[in-house]
Amino acid sequence: MxxxxxxxxxxxxxxxxxxxxxxxxxxxxxxxxxxxxxxxxxxxxxxxxxxxxxxxxxxxxxxxxxxxxxxxxxxxxxxxxxxxxPKTHQHQLICLRCKKIVLLENCPLEAFQHSVEKSTDFSIVNHRLELYGYCRQCQKIIAAN
Amino acid sequence: MxxxxxxxxxxxxxxxxxxxxxxxxxxxxxxxxxxxxxxxxxxxxxxxxxxxxxxxxxxxxxxxxxxxxxxxxxxxxxxxxxxxxPKTHQHQLICLRCKKIVLLENCPLEAFQHSVEKSTDFSIVNHRLELYGYCRQCQKIIAAN
DNA sequence: ATGCAAATGCAAACTATTTGCATTTAGAAT
DNA sequence: ATTCTAAATGCAAATAGTTTGCATTTGCAT
The missing domain is CATH 1.10.10.10 (Winged helix-like DNA-binding domain superfamily/Winged helix DNA-binding domain)
Incomplete structure (x- = not known):
């Protein structure tokens, strides 16, 4: 062992x-x-x-x-x-240039999910949220070109 | 023609x-x-x-x-x-059983996106949100089994 | 220690999607 | 209208991430 x-x-x-x-x-x-x-x-x-x-x-x-x-x-x-x-509910923030992934602990969707359940008659069990953008370094690199 | x-x-x-x-x-x-x-x-x-x-x-x-x-x-x-x-910003609500997709016009993410930009120094250009669950009919079918 | 189901390595299969190439076609130029 | 050229299409083959079949190995309950 x-x-x-x-x-x-x-x-x-x-x-x-x-x-x-x-x-x-x-x-x-x-x-x-x-x-x-x-x-x-x-x-x-x-x-x-x-x-x-x-x-x-x-x-x-x-x-x-x-x-x-x-x-x-x-x-x-x-x-x-x-x-x-993840121990806590998480989402991902992804850099479109270098593909780095930052994990986000906050999620603003609970209220929205409930309102959608009411308006659609769906029973919602899950969701997926990803944010896309450019990290600080890649922003600089892009600006420099 | x-x-x-x-x-x-x-x-x-x-x-x-x-x-x-x-x-x-x-x-x-x-x-x-x-x-x-x-x-x-x-x-x-x-x-x-x-x-x-x-x-x-x-x-x-x-x-x-x-x-x-x-x-x-x-x-x-x-x-x-x-x-x-989509003419307006949309998201999808997807039934996990029958794969039906319902389009949602509302999006609760603008404020969240701004707060993430501030806390991470990312420049966010896009996001993706999907809700998963079971539609009314599939809920019934599942309950009946 | 032994036996057997589960896990592994390897090669081949799978599947959604893309690509190379010869042919056709839309639309600009004549 | 006809001609020309780049773009679009059909077909078959390639790609790439992922999965699977099968023979062999391994963990662990007995």
Whole structure:
């Protein structure tokens, strides 16, 4: 039992076997604290475990997402990104130039959601909000050109 | 000049040639008034013009979107959907069971956007908001099972 | 320690979308 | 009206992110 087993108990509690691939990905996700693509996570994982396979990464992330350990988001016709399931309700602010993602803790939508439920007879269970723009550095770079 | 040329002037004004495929797709989009996948639009178009090709549909929709005649949205790891570019700022309410999409005219995000700009130093140019839930009929069906 | 279901690696499949290319067509120029 | 040229189309093949089938390995309950 090495450091990569550190999440054994946690994984077992969530009804999953503890494998070195899962432990590693969990470690990476906790370290990064930023939504990343499966590909990127795979490349980072490879530095530690060179035999890990991309489809394993996809399968692990799928399982994690099913167990609400991670959340999967896809936006802008781009690849999906994965991050640890937020403890508080969050949204993303995405830089259109450098693709950096900033997580936002506040959400102004509760009242709106209720009013929409009333006017449409839908039962709303979820929503998705993303803000797009340019971060400070990219604004400067764009202004300089 | 037949009925499918009806948008010739409109297309020319937008710097596009008037072709029977473009006229037809525009007609369909105006009739449907609901976001649809390229595939679905292709199938509908085929009923009128059996020789139309799926990649033409994609290319036409891409061109339309570039010219802001249509808007392309992708959500829920699903295919993209296209609809006429809304005259007023809109958002979508999507039924998770039947995939029906209801367009919402209201948007509560202006103030929030400003406050995020201030707190993050981003320049926000756009946002995306989708609400997910179950429509009246699907709620009933689900309750009955 | 043993057995078995679950997880993995690898290669191949899948699917929405895009692209290359030969042909056709719209619309400007003559 | 006819001619010309760039743009649009049809078709088939490529792409890219993601998923799947299958043989092998591994975690963990017994």
């Amino acid at each position: 090495n450091e990569c087993d550190s999440y054994k108990q946690y994984l077992n509690q969530h009804g999953m076997k503890s494998t070195k691939q899962r432990n590693l990905l969990l470690l990476i996700l906790k370290k990064i604290q930023e939504p990343q693509t499966a590909e990127k996570l795979y490349l980072i994982a490879k530095e530690t475990d060179s035999s890990i396979n991309l489809s394993t990464v996809y399968r692990v992330l799928e399982k994690f997402t099913e167990k609400k350990i991670t959340i999967r988001t896809s936006f802008l016709d781009d690849k999906s990104v994965y991050s640890l399931y | 037949n009925e499918c040329d009806s948008y010739k002037q409109y297309l020319n004004q937008h710097g596009m040639k008037s072709t029977k495929q473009r006229n037809l797709l525009l007609l369909i989009l105006k009739k449907i008034q609901e976001p649809q996948t390229a595939e679905k639009l292709y199938l509908i178009a085929k009923e009128t013009d059996s020789s139309i090709n799926l990649s033409t549909v994609y290319r036409v929709l891409e061109k339309f979107t570039e010219k802001k005649i249509t808007i392309r949205t992708s959500f829920l790891d699903d295919k993209s959907v296209y609809s006429l570019y």
